Amino acid sequence: MITEDRIELNNRFRKIFAILEEKGKIVKNDRSGLGMGDFADKVLGNRAYGHIVRAFLNPKDKRVIDYHQARNLCEAYGINEAWMLHGKGTPFGLDPVSMIPQTHEGRRQNIMFTTTQAFAGSAIDTAEKEEVDYFSIPGLEGTDLVAFPIKGNSMEPVIMNGDVVVCKEIESVHQIKDNEIYAVKSSGSVWVKYLQKIPDSRGRIAALRMISANHLEHDPFEEEINEYTRIYRVVRRICEMG
Numbered sequence: 001m002i003t004e005d006r007i008e009l010n011n012r013f014r015k016i017f018a019i020l021e022e023k024g025k026i027v028k029n030d031r032s033g034l035g036m037g038d039f040a041d042k043v044l045g046n047r048a049y050g051h052i053v054r055a056f057l058n059p060k061d062k063r064v065i066d067y068h069q070a071r072n073l074c075e076a077y078g079i080n081e082a083w084m085l086h087g088k089g090t091p092f093g094l095d096p097v098s099m100i101p102q103t104h105e106g107r108r109q110n111i112m113f114t115t116t117q118a119f120a121g122s123a124i125d126t127a128e129k130e131e132v133d134y135f136s137i138p139g140l141e142g143t144d145l146v147a148f149p150i151k152g153n154s155m156e157p158v159i160m161n162g163d164v165v166v167c168k169e170i171e172s173v174h175q176i177k178d179n180e181i182y183a184v185k186s187s188g189s190v191w192v193k194y195l196q197k198i199p200d201s202r203g204r205i206a207a208l209r210m211i212s213a214n215h216l217e218h219d220p221f222e223e224e225i226n227e228y229t230r231i232y233r234v235v236r237r238i239c240e241m242g
């Protein structure tokens with residue numbers, strides 16, 4: 001008899017499979033590396049096991065994914081293992097932590113908090129005066145960390161309105177990994193989005209396609225890259241304690 005925890009694990013597998021399909025990471029009939037056979041090879045260790053994957057996806061089938069296979073899935077597609085195995089946090093690792101007040105004297109405050117809001121929506125001109133402060137989070141070390149407050153619902157349920165994201169600036173647009181979450185500071189605004197690189201006719205990255213998690217309410221849009229564009233990799237989500 002399949003235990004309840006395995007059933008819940010398989011339910012999460014169905015959810016993440018649908019998300020990966022929406023993001024273009026899986027294309028069932030693809031023959032260029034994204035198809036069901038490729039997925040089965042990464043997760044189950046055999047390209048011929050696509051029918052088993054389909055069984056996991058079928059609510060009427062009694063076969064369910066096991067924990068070893070679920071770990072393979074997390075490693076292959078960058079999925080948050082705590083969410084996949086235990087239902088904690090969010091699928092892609094932006095695990096909420098409680099907002100921490102000013103740290104005790106003597107602790108190195110390595111995160112710059114800016115009042116400039118990062119819009120999880122359309123472009124909005126930020127004419128407000130920027131103010132900054134500094135804080136730290138246990139377990140989050142390093143330099144060049146900056147935190148932006150989030151305004152808007154377009155990244156829900158991954159990032160919620162009112163959350164704060166902690167980010168680290170990347171050195172080059174070539175470091176961007178498609179379909180991962182970044183903060184982009186450009187044209188007087190800051191956005192937090194899934195990004196896709198857009199090359200020009202010469203193959204140079206000329207623009208970014210910005211995609212919302214809440215894609216039913218918010219359409220993707222493109223933003224050109226210039227010398228003033230700053231891009232930050234999101235490393236932590238912070239939320240208020242309810």
